[in-house]
Amino acid sequence: MSILIDKDQGVLSPALVPAADDLARDDTALTIGLINNMPDTALKATERQFMKLLQAAGGSRRIRFHCFSLPSVKRSPEARWHVESEYSDLADLKRQKFDGLIVTGAEPVTPNLDQEPYWRDLTDIIDWAKSNTRSTIWSCLAAHAAVLHLDGIERRRLPGKCSGIFDCVPITADPLTRAAPAPLKVSHSRLNEVTESDLTRHGYEVLTRSGQAGVDIFVRQYASRFVFFQGHPEYDALSLQREYLRDIGRFLARERETYPAVPVSYFDAVTEEKLARFEKRAKHQRHPALAGELPALNLRSDIAAGSAAAAIFRNWLGFLAEDAATAVPAR
Known part of the structure; x- marks a missing residue:
């Protein structure tokens, strides 16, 4: 074509x-x-x-x-x-x-x-x-x-x-x-x-x-x-976010053993703080259903x-x- x-x-x-x-x-x-x-x-x-x-x-x-x-x-x-x-x-x-x-x-x-x-x-x-x-x-x-x-x-x-x-x-x-x-x-x-x-x-x-x-x-x-x-x-601007959320989902579903690191210079400071708290919770309460409780994500403006x-x-x-x-x- x-x-x-x-x-x-x-x-x-x-x-x-x-x-x-x-x-x-x-x-x-x-x-x-x-x-x-x-x-x-x-x-x-x-x-x-x-x-x-x-x-x-x-x-x-x-x-x-x-x-x-x-x-x-x-x-x-x-x-x-x-x-x-x-x-x-x-x-x-x-x-x-x-x-x-x-x-x-x-x-x-x-x-x-x-x-x-x-x-x-x-x-x-x-x-x-x-x-x-x-x-x-x-x-x-x-x-x-x-x-x-x-x-x-x-x-x-x-x-x-x-x-x-x-x-x-x-x-x-x-x-x-x-x-x-x-x-x-x-x-x-x-x-x-x-x-x-x-x-x-x-x-x-x-x-x-x-x-x-x-x-x-x-x-x-x-x-x-x-x-x-x-x-x-x-x-595009959201590609890394999609990958990051995919990898979190795989961790919660026990399809991967390590929790993914937050992409560098990507989310704003408030979002990074929320994600750090969610990571602690995910490691303690590892279950696929937890993916529905991810915080709202905002990218850096630059x-x-x-x-x-x-x-x-x-x-x-x-x-x-x-x-x-x-x-x-x-x-």
Whole structure:
């Protein structure tokens, strides 16, 4: 399914966004693919978030947008129906010309990435994208999987989950971060990391980092420019809240043993105090019904969700448009 992302169009879901009849004749439009491997609970939210992000970044530029998902990612019947009915077949990815590609992570089900059921499909996409896109973005777990496959860089387990809004600063001049707000406020949500020393030793260039969260954006040039995010540029203001509440629910249902930490620099001070009191109660009265007694949650007023990502993606789309006018990637 080819979807039009245009400046003034409402964006809800691929199922609700018709393709324009004249889109196929528009030689200036960019063709972007999203391989959405996020878990079922975040599947639809992720497609909407990336569509809105591309719309905000694209301005008057028209974008052909295709959603895909790796068939080896395990899905519930409802999510599988959504993918089969509303997403393009993954085989179409290699039959059509794509200017840019975005690949998300997936919820891990094994301790090692190369043992995941979708590993072979994902590495096939990594190898294909090196010479068949102008640029590919790898987000969060997909970034970790890509550097493991490309250079054998192993991710490292963090002492605790890295979750929150972190101030990230550019450490080198690059067109991708031009005119971006400083610092960039970026959502991170992960249990693992790849370190700056491992990346630079293998020839990657780190563009932004956080004193608390470590490496944020890094790049590597092949025939395609690979851009890696350890964070989640697509997250909206409530994404971390949804994850946090999900993890509290899992703790209360005894589906996880540890109580989740409050996301960093995310809730306001009054909410953090309420959540600290609720945590004590939850550990003492651990029962699923307690989730209904969570306090009202208020976010900090300065999280500026999406502004940094819109600037980064505006520069990325500009790079794709400029490169399209001067070169054709090897195919």
